[in-house]
Amino acid sequence: MRRFIISLVAAVAVVLAIGGAVVAGSGGGSTVTRARLERSLPTEFANLYAAQATMLGHRGVTPASLHPTAMCDKGGAVEPDVGPGSNWNCLVSWTDPDNPMPPEGYGKFELDVHTNGCWTAGGPSKLVGFATLTDTSGREVPNPVAEFDGCFDPNGDNSPTGVEFPSLLNVTTTALRPDAQRRVAVQATCGTGSTGCHGSVTATAGDTELGTVPLEVEEEQTATLAFPTPVPAGASEVTFTFHVTQGVGPSKPVTLEMPA
Amino acid sequence: MSTTTLTRPDAAAARASGGRTSVGLGAAVRWEARKLRAQLRTKALLVGALLAPVAVVVVVSAQSRPPKDTLFGRFATDNGYAMALLVLGFASQWILPLVTAVVAGDIFASEDQHGTWKTVLTRSVSRSRLFWAKVLVAVVFGLVALVLLAGATIAASLVVVGQSPLTGLSGQTIAPHAALGLVAASWATAAPPLVAISCLAILFSVWSRNAAVGIAGPVVAAMVMQLVGSLGGIEAVRPYLLTTPFEAWHGLLAEPRFTGPLVDGVLTSAVWSVAALAAAYVILRRRDITGG
Numbered sequence: 001m002r003r004f005i006i007s008l009v010a011a012v013a014v015v016l017a018i019g020g021a022v023v024a025g026s027g028g029g030s031t032v033t034r035a036r037l038e039r040s041l042p043t044e045f046a047n048l049y050a051a052q053a054t055m056l057g058h059r060g061v062t063p064a065s066l067h068p069t070a071m072c073d074k075g076g077a078v079e080p081d082v083g084p085g086s087n088w089n090c091l092v093s094w095t096d097p098d099n100p101m102p103p104e105g106y107g108k109f110e111l112d113v114h115t116n117g118c119w120t121a122g123g124p125s126k127l128v129g130f131a132t133l134t135d136t137s138g139r140e141v142p143n144p145v146a147e148f149d150g151c152f153d154p155n156g157d158n159s160p161t162g163v164e165f166p167s168l169l170n171v172t173t174t175a176l177r178p179d180a181q182r183r184v185a186v187q188a189t190c191g192t193g194s195t196g197c198h199g200s201v202t203a204t205a206g207d208t209e210l211g212t213v214p215l216e217v218e219e220e221q222t223a224t225l226a227f228p229t230p231v232p233a234g235a236s237e238v239t240f241t242f243h244v245t246q247g248v249g250p251s252k253p254v255t256l257e258m259p260a
Numbered sequence: 261m262s263t264t265t266l267t268r269p270d271a272a273a274a275r276a277s278g279g280r281t282s283v284g285l286g287a288a289v290r291w292e293a294r295k296l297r298a299q300l301r302t303k304a305l306l307v308g309a310l311l312a313p314v315a316v317v318v319v320v321s322a323q324s325r326p327p328k329d330t331l332f333g334r335f336a337t338d339n340g341y342a343m344a345l346l347v348l349g350f351a352s353q354w355i356l357p358l359v360t361a362v363v364a365g366d367i368f369a370s371e372d373q374h375g376t377w378k379t380v381l382t383r384s385v386s387r388s389r390l391f392w393a394k395v396l397v398a399v400v401f402g403l404v405a406l407v408l409l410a411g412a413t414i415a416a417s418l419v420v421v422g423q424s425p426l427t428g429l430s431g432q433t434i435a436p437h438a439a440l441g442l443v444a445a446s447w448a449t450a451a452p453p454l455v456a457i458s459c460l461a462i463l464f465s466v467w468s469r470n471a472a473v474g475i476a477g478p479v480v481a482a483m484v485m486q487l488v489g490s491l492g493g494i495e496a497v498r499p500y501l502l503t504t505p506f507e508a509w510h511g512l513l514a515e516p517r518f519t520g521p522l523v524d525g526v527l528t529s530a531v532w533s534v535a536a537l538a539a540a541y542v543i544l545r546r547r548d549i550t551g552g
Contacts, residue, residue, distance in 0.1 A: 004468055019488075019497045029496030040430075043515075047431030084492045115495050116507045118331055118429070142334075144427070149331055151429040151510040153518035 031154035032113050034072045034081035038161040040152035041090050041109065041121060042068035048144040049094065049128070055144075057136040058098055068094040071163045072111070073192050076220025086112040089192040089220075090121070091165040099127065104168045104248040108192060118151040167193025167219045167247040176238060176256045178231060184210070184238055185226040186256070190217035190247060197247035203227045205235035205258075215244065231258060288385050288393035296363065296397055305362055309405045313413035314420075317343055321421045331429075331510070341426040341439040343417035345446060345513070351409060352450050352506035357457045357482040358475075359409070360402035364461035365474025367394045368544070372469035377549045391544055395462060395537060402458045403451060410447035414440075430515040446509035449522055452529035453505040457482060459536040460502070466540040505529050 023029070046063035053061035072090040074081045088111040093101060101107070107124040128145040135141050168191040176184050190197035197217045203210040210227040217223040231238060237257045242249035296302050320327065320336060321343065327333035331349050335342035371377045381387060418440075426439040434442065457478050465474030485503040488494065498504050505525025511518035 007467070019494070019500075022500065023494045023496045030492070031495065031498075044429075044431035047433075047515075048427075051427075051431070051433070083495075115490055115492060115498060116504075116510070118510060144431075147328070147334075148431065149334060149429065150431065151331075151514055153511065153514070153520060155520040156518065 030083040032084050035158045035160050036152045036156050037072040038070045042070045044150040051144050055135040066094040069163045071165045077218040084113050084115045088113050106165050117154045120149050122147050164194035167191050167197050169197040169247050169249040171254050182230040185224050187224050189222045190219050193219050195246040199244040202241045205231045205238045208232050285389050288389050292393045292397040309408040310412045314416040317416040317420050339424050340417040340421040341443050343421045344414045344443045347413045356454050357479050359405045360458045361461040361475045361478045363401045364398035364458040365465045366471040367398045368465040369471040369474045399455050399458050402454050429513045432515040442512050449509045452526045453502055456502050456529040456532040459533040463536040463540040466544050
């Protein structure tokens with residue numbers, strides 16, 4: 001029995017040593033890459049979107065007519081775009097005259113990708129609808145593009161697709177909270193994208209300019225933009241105007257009320 | 261059980277003609293198969309392989325929410341082909357290694373357990389012929405169990421859940437006729453890693469001389485490989501794991517189809533099988549059995 005245990009321990013040690021050497025020699029060697037996802041996701045999405053169009057009775061939608069493209073990113077700017085995980089985001093753009101893209105030109109899909117090259121994607125409900133839909137015969141059926149599974153070839157084409165989309169800047173502050181000197185700040189989130197969000201923001205309260213601060217937010221990060229000039233006592237609201245040079249900002253100025 | 265040799269005419273003839281190595285492999289295989297058939301466990305396993313999938317299919321298809329967390333689970337409650345693939349994904353993780361190990365892990369160790377090595381080896385069959393006969397019987401048993409499981413699962417899925425066009429892993433629609441071929445082919449791709457697991461079980465069985473280790477060893481090894489294969493950061497070891505070939509069928513359901521993982525899987529399974537059998541053979545050849 002002792003000999004058996006010794007051989008078992010020796011076998012495990014050999015396996016660990018070989019495994020360690022393989023891992024060290026390849027530097028991780030994940031087959032889950034951005035390029036493979038960017039090819040796999042749009043292909044499957046187009047097939048399923050065309051199926052959804054048939055269910056809804058929309059005519060003239062074929063996988064080829066959609067011209068889908070995708071840009072995928074794992075974990076924002078701070079993480080390399082390789083390896084399995086549930087923090088993959090893919091921006092997908094397609095052409096459907098009945099369902100135009102939002103101003104930024106894409107919809108965001110959230111993906112959970114496994115080591116074997118299989119993934120589960122959740123689509124943006126604004127563009128693809130909710131989990132169920134009502135088909136032409138009036139039945140409630142699962143929406144094929146709300147959530148779907150796919151697998152890509154782990155040895156498939158890994159050359160970059162070159163698809164890039166700008167990040168979308170969103171103002172997340174809904175109510176201003178001025179400090180003791182009546183100075184204000186807004187929070188902005190920069191979404192998944194290739195460039196991050198760069199530019200400047202100008203705040204005005206009535207006729208008073210509160211200042212212009214630079215906007216430097218990496219993708220999938222949040223920043224607080226504080227303005228140096230206090231809001232005049234009579235002003236009831238503050239307007240923030242975004243000049244975004246990289247990324248897509250709010251097209252119209254954002255106006256927030258001062259608390260009474 | 262080994263006394264049955266005496267009654268077999270070819271074995272008796274071989275003995276009469278002289279040399280203790282003169283019994284053919286065929287006779288040794290027939291004799292091992294007969295020992296296997298006499299075991300209640302073997303019969304129970306084969307009957308289970310036929311009936312368990314039916315129960316699983318009925319229970320899963322009765323769920324109000326489909327099991328979306330597994331591949332094809334999304335469609336399993338209203339598409340028989342998806343159900344058969346869902347069961348394949350589950351079976352290849354847990355059931356197939358266990359089913360084949362129950363026989364392959366025991367086939368050598370049972371001789372130790374019953375103290376019958378001396379008996380079988382003094383009866384005109386060489387050690388290496390006995391080894392290959394046992395290997396052949398264990399591997400064929402694993403394959404028979406796989407065929408029964410596959411057949412029962414596919415038949416039950418199609419009867420209970422029904423046949424409708426299947427949505428593949430690239431979102432393409434697969435017509436029922438083509439889907440049946442792909443589902444059957446997907447089940448067939450489990451054969452190479454299953455053979456490799458059988459060989460691993462044989463190695464554990466020979467090495468440990470203990471049926472419990474022979475059966476549990478490969479099952480635990482498969483579970484560990486499953487876990488290691490699903491971890492990020494160490495994916496470079498995936499091509500060498502025996503559990504990766506069990507997932508090679510994904511490529512058959514994609515459009516365009518990819519068979520790279522299938523070829524790699526066959527290669528990986530072959531290397532594991534050969535290595536395990538070679539080690540088992542050496543251990544058995546070098547063992548001192550005179551003590552009984």
